[in-house]
Amino acid sequence: MLSRRSTLGGIGGLWAALALSPGHAARPPIKLPRLRIGDTVGLIAPASVADEPFNLELAQNSMRGMGLVPKLGRHVSDRFGYLAGTDRDRAADIHAMFADKTVRAVFALRGGWGGGRLLPLLDWDLIRANPKLLVGFSDVTALHLAFAEHAGFPTIHAPNAGNRWDVISWNSFWRMAFAGQAPLLNGAEGQDITQDRWRTTTIRPGKASGRLLGGNLTVLSTLMGSPWLPDFDGAILFLEEVGEAEYRIDRMLNQLALAGILGKVAGVVFGQCSRCTSNVADYAGFTVPQILDQYLSPLGIPAFSGANIGHVSNQLSLPVGAQVRIDAEAGTILLLDPIVA
Incomplete structure (x- = not known):
């Protein structure tokens, strides 16, 4: 001590x-659909600008390395000041990914700042009706906490899609999201x-x-x-x-x-x-x-x-x-x- x-x-x-x-x-939290090799996952930019082509390709390659198929949000390459598009457009990408039945999980591309600006714009009825994993960290904390209060299902605080996925990060994520352990x-x-x-x-x-x-x-x-x-x-x-x-x-x-x-x-x-x-x-x-x-x-x-x-x-x-x-x-x-x- x-x-x-x-x-x-x-x-x-x-x-x-x-x-x-x-x-x-x-x-009691809702059990989410587990990830499987070959699943499609959505990539969103809820906060800071994520429009660098090289970094976007690295993030997609990380998802492919996990055996997943990345699907970029419509507005991830937009720029609005220091944000990745307007608040409404970033919120729209979240809605689109949760409404899309082919998308099994949603990863943030990066953190920075901006997620908190989206909270009043989110359609919580839509999100609750389509439970799936939300993954990210740093500024994504705003989404994690709001989901804990309003969505009724757990999320995963883990590297963003654009970050490194080292062995410990990957192992703990795989056990929770793929293996159901x-x-x-x-x-x-x-x-x-x-x-x-x-x-x-x-x-x-x-x-x-x-x-x-x-x-x-x-x-x-x-x-x-x-x-x-x-x-x-x-x-x-x-x-x-x-x-x-x-x-x-x-x-x-x-x-x-x-x-x-x-x-x-x-x-x-x-x-x-x-x-x-x-x-x-x-x-x-x-x-x-x-x-x-x-x-x-x-x-x-x-x-x-x-x-x-x-x-x-x-x-x-x-x-x-x-x-x-x-x-x-x-x-x-x-x-x-x-x-x-």
């Missing part, structure tokens, strides 16, 4: 007091294979079960107070971040604390905080591990950090909205029931 608790530990009890009563009963993540895959690079650290020991919710910390914090954020009561919260200075991590975790989210959850997994260091010379502030300890230790719930989740190679594929069990000492995430049938 980490020992750095003195500075902010005194207010941890106040955050916990903001929690709603435990035991929130999550609705309920794999043990991080302990069975990340810890053993990449022990020297992604070594988890126990913040508070213990085991906990709940609905897995989370993603990019910045994107999650921007949805605070909106109708697109799911109920975190009894959930397992997972977080990752990239390129944010330590004080920004502190500020966003404080927002989650003041909003009562940290006091609601049953457990926390913090993945990688890539390039989360201050550029100030002679920096003498808190480190990210100290900040995590200050916010998570006082909660008294199982929590660990260092999981290979986020803007890193070999990131784990995670089932957002599904029931999982974490072991903070072993650094593992166990999917309790397959998400595909």
Whole structure:
């Protein structure tokens, strides 16, 4: 267990007091159609511009390498400022892919920024009527969380189609999406294979079960107070971040604390905080591990950090909205029931 608790530990009890009563009963998620070799998958650009021909071809080749047939959305090469087309056109591509009966799953091409702008435009009746896997990460967190609240079926936090699909990412995705398994993540895959690079650290020991919710910390914090954020009561919260200075991590975790989210959850997994260091010379502030300890230790719930989740190679594929069990000492995430049938 980490020992750095003195500075902010005194207010941890106040955050916990903001929690709603435990035991929130999550609705049983819909089982999604599993992927098979030869299936068609849709590629969409819900956020930043994705119009570089070479990168589009690489993304399609990644899908072909998985044995899948890529189908590009109509507007993926559009440009609207720094976005991949207008909000309505990007939303239209999502609708088209979910309505298309030949498409078995939908992959985001990249993240960046823009997914949150689509949420009020999405036809949730259409999406609920056509359940299929949605895959991506980073800014796609906005879609994952909104789907957890409004779609009623799980999604997969995994590399975008335009990112690298390394062995751990592919193995965990294949087990969930193709094989219909309920794999043990991080302990069975990340810890053993990449022990020297992604070594988890126990913040508070213990085991906990709940609905897995989370993603990019910045994107999650921007949805605070909106109708697109799911109920975190009894959930397992997972977080990752990239390129944010330590004080920004502190500020966003404080927002989650003041909003009562940290006091609601049953457990926390913090993945990688890539390039989360201050550029100030002679920096003498808190480190990210100290900040995590200050916010998570006082909660008294199982929590660990260092999981290979986020803007890193070999990131784990995670089932957002599904029931999982974490072991903070072993650094593992166990999917309790397959998400595909």
